Amino acid sequence: MQASQPPSPPHLRYSRDDDMPETFKDLLSSLPSEEYWVTNSLSLYQGFWFPPWILNCVLTCQNHFQAQPSDVLLVTSPKSGTTWLKAILFALLNRAKYSDSDSQRRHPLLTQNPHDLVPTFELKLYLEQESPDLAALPSPRLFATHMPYSSLPQSVRDSNCKLVYLCRNPKDTFVSMWHFFNKMRPEEKGQIPIQECLDKFCRGVSSFGPYWDHVLGYYKASSEMPEKVLFVMYEQMKVDPHAHVRRLADFLGCPLSEEELRDGTVEGILRMCSFDNLSALEVNKRGKLSTGQESKWYFRRGEVGDWVNYMSAEMGERIDRVMAEKLDGSGLKL
Numbered sequence: 001m002q003a004s005q006p007p008s009p010p011h012l013r014y015s016r017d018d019d020m021p022e023t024f025k026d027l028l029s030s031l032p033s034e035e036y037w038v039t040n041s042l043s044l045y046q047g048f049w050f051p052p053w054i055l056n057c058v059l060t061c062q063n064h065f066q067a068q069p070s071d072v073l074l075v076t077s078p079k080s081g082t083t084w085l086k087a088i089l090f091a092l093l094n095r096a097k098y099s100d101s102d103s104q105r106r107h108p109l110l111t112q113n114p115h116d117l118v119p120t121f122e123l124k125l126y127l128e129q130e131s132p133d134l135a136a137l138p139s140p141r142l143f144a145t146h147m148p149y150s151s152l153p154q155s156v157r158d159s160n161c162k163l164v165y166l167c168r169n170p171k172d173t174f175v176s177m178w179h180f181f182n183k184m185r186p187e188e189k190g191q192i193p194i195q196e197c198l199d200k201f202c203r204g205v206s207s208f209g210p211y212w213d214h215v216l217g218y219y220k221a222s223s224e225m226p227e228k229v230l231f232v233m234y235e236q237m238k239v240d241p242h243a244h245v246r247r248l249a250d251f252l253g254c255p256l257s258e259e260e261l262r263d264g265t266v267e268g269i270l271r272m273c274s275f276d277n278l279s280a281l282e283v284n285k286r287g288k289l290s291t292g293q294e295s296k297w298y299f300r301r302g303e304v305g306d307w308v309n310y311m312s313a314e315m316g317e318r319i320d321r322v323m324a325e326k327l328d329g330s331g332l333k334l
């Protein structure tokens with residue numbers, strides 16, 4: 001299996017295994033690991049698989065991040081639609097600042113990729129600095145993470161901050177991930193064999209996987225603490241995005257007023273954050289994230305059920321069987 005590493009802009013603390021602190025290398029050498037595409041390897045830490053340099057950022061975040069009660073944290077498994085929900089949450093929480101047509105023309109989503117506007121703990125904030133200064137950020141602070149529930153910093157679990165978990169059908173998530181890895185790796189290496197990628201996924205070996213344990217951790221938390229964790233499905237958002245924006249606003253304690261419901265505020269947010277709009281913006285067509293990835297990698301098709309174009313029925317059934325077995329008794333069906 002070929003391995004390569006993502007480009008590493010100079011300001012990042014490390015994105016190559018060699019750059020990591022010695023103490024962390026000691027921990028790493030004690031963990032089970034598997035070969036993996038793009039990130040070279042994944043390491044199993046407390047039941048979940050992480051690329052090593054990301055695990056180091058997860059541990060740094062656990063040690064340093066201090067949650068505030070007004071914080072909002074978007075959590076996803078990679079390729080579940082993070083980009084879309086980052087945009088929606090950003091637009092929703094900042095809607096008062098961009099309510100008239102003049103300010104709408106200056107809306108940050110028109111010139112910045114959602115991943116730069118809503119930073120991810122382990123892929124940006126704690127990758128760029130060991131202890132970023134977040135205390136001065138305006139409230140409510142909006143962050144994102146792929147960390148499993150059990151890996152969240154203690155202060156996130158202890159504080160009254162809110163968590164929005166976005167879950168996507170595992171077959172579409174898997175295919176989206178396979179495409180993303182293919183884009184990240186040098187063209188001359190060719191496509192990653194999808195069957196090999198599927199074998200690992202079904203054994204639970206994927207970035208921040210096992211996928212089912214990631215989902216279950218938040219599903220359980222949202223059942224036990226519905227006022228703290230909101231569990232949202234990508235597919236349901238696609239069916240009725242309007243209702244979901246209202247649900248998000250209610251959950252985050254910033255419900256839409258009667259006037260906002262009448263004057264098209266929700267429609268404006270959805271238009272701004274739509275796949276067609278965001279993917280056509282210059283910043284997302286040709287720009288790069290501050291962490292080096294091409295913005296366009298985050299916009300592929302944005303559809304439900306696209307997996308059928310890349311996987312056989314048998315491959316799909318295999319994921320269904322694994323999910324049915326792993327989610328059995330949880331009350332969740334994917």
Ligand code: A3P
Pocket residue numbers: 076077078079080081082083084172175176177179273274275276278298299300301302303306
């Ligand atoms: P596909 O590869 O199936 O097209 P993430 O943001 O978690 O990395 O997930 C990426 C997936 O979300 C990709 O799915 C991408 O096309 C889709 N996506 C990005 N922006 C979207 C939007 N505005 N609406 C719906 N889906 C979107």
